[in-house]
Amino acid sequence: MSFADGSLAGRRVTVRVPGTTANLGPGFDTLGLALAIYDELTVAVRDEPGAFVEVDGVGAGEVPTDETNLVVRAIAHTFAAYGQELPGLHLTAKNVIPHGRGLGSSGAAIVSGVMAAKGLLEGIVEIDPLGLLARATELEGHPDNVAPALFGGLTIAWVTPEGPQFKKLIVHRGVSPLVLVPEETMSTALARSLQPESVPHADAIFNVSRSTLLIAALIQSPELLLAATEDKLHQSYRASAMPETDRLIQALRAEGFPAVVSGAGPSILVLCSDPGQRLAAADLVAARTATPWRSLVLAVDFKGATVITHPDEVE
The missing domain is CATH 3.30.230.10 (Ribosomal Protein S5; domain 2)
Incomplete structure (x- = not known):
């Protein structure tokens, strides 16, 4: 018709x-x-x-x-x-x-x-x-x-x-996302262009284990989110294009916060295990950077x- x-x-x-x-x-x-x-x-x-x-x-x-x-x-x-x-x-x-x-x-x-x-x-x-x-x-x-x-x-x-x-x-009700948004933008095409054609076998195995663990952490065991969000396939290759994002992620993870690049970046996603951890992560970023970052406290x-x-x- x-x-x-x-x-x-x-x-x-x-x-x-x-x-x-x-x-x-x-x-x-x-x-x-x-x-x-x-x-x-x-x-x-x-x-x-x-x-x-x-x-x-x-x-x-x-x-x-x-x-x-x-x-x-x-x-x-x-x-x-x-x-x-x-x-x-x-x-x-x-x-x-x-x-x-x-x-x-x-x-x-x-x-x-x-x-x-x-x-x-x-x-x-x-x-x-x-x-x-x-x-x-x-x-x-x-x-x-x-x-x-x-x-x-x-x-x-x-x-x-x-x-x-x-x-x-369905995500575990304890998972509390925080998104930290900078003023600058990032092209997805640029981010993808920084990826290598191939990665080491050991890195591929590492990510298989962590992505499997991440599913369990998100739906059942949020206390495992820090270990489950480790990555060797893409974030380190893109770090040079968003150095402030990378610096803050390293600072957050060093303090026990499960921080990763959100999509192609440059925003940061922190997959907190409770609302209190989310507020502490936002405070850390506010104290560690002189550039404006907007904190979005979001539900799933x-x-x-x-x-x-x-x-x-x-x-």
Whole structure:
């Protein structure tokens, strides 16, 4: 079914997507965690062709406001994947997730678009969870951020010949994330370019053991988080591009705080085992740096992305 008959006229959806932190130390390109910080998006079908985007908050005046906007491209990609014609769109975005700091802002934008498409196509095309993950991964390139943004909680993501797959796990209630956000940004492409083509066999084994331990620590035994967040695959190679991040992570870990680079950085994720440890970590950073770092005391998001349709507006 196409939209030549005007079946989308009057449709409007509201999407809410959490920020995410990927890798979590040793789980490079595999593990991701959804955080309770959200971008919200409203998409309405309009009579005029093309797309018009209004942005409030993070990225206002910076991100494109036409068809080149990443959210619009994600909507268009999803419509095309299911053989549907894209209508004219009016998007209103309220952005809170910091851009370029390792908190999954691009993944959230992509997931916002995929979920908006799902809502707009309700009753015409049904998109299941693996379909959502596949469409988002096609745009993002890897599923470690888009999986937790879509499904919430702690996710393990992997790719098969049939497409990306995921497993969602519920995080132990004692796990208390703290994200430390600097003023400067980091390009994910630059961070990835610093990775070597291969790593020593011993380092690969080290990360297999730590990533396995990390799953146990996050879902059952938070007291193991310091040992479980050790990594030899990516953080040391990227340290030269974000020296202040690396210095603070070393200082935090030396005092017993499970600190790692959040995603591609330069933000720092501290996976504390209780709220008191989280406040002590924030105090340490405030005392050890002269540059501004914003402390985000966040819960784990367990719900993931949501979409609300407004059927009363459908003709």
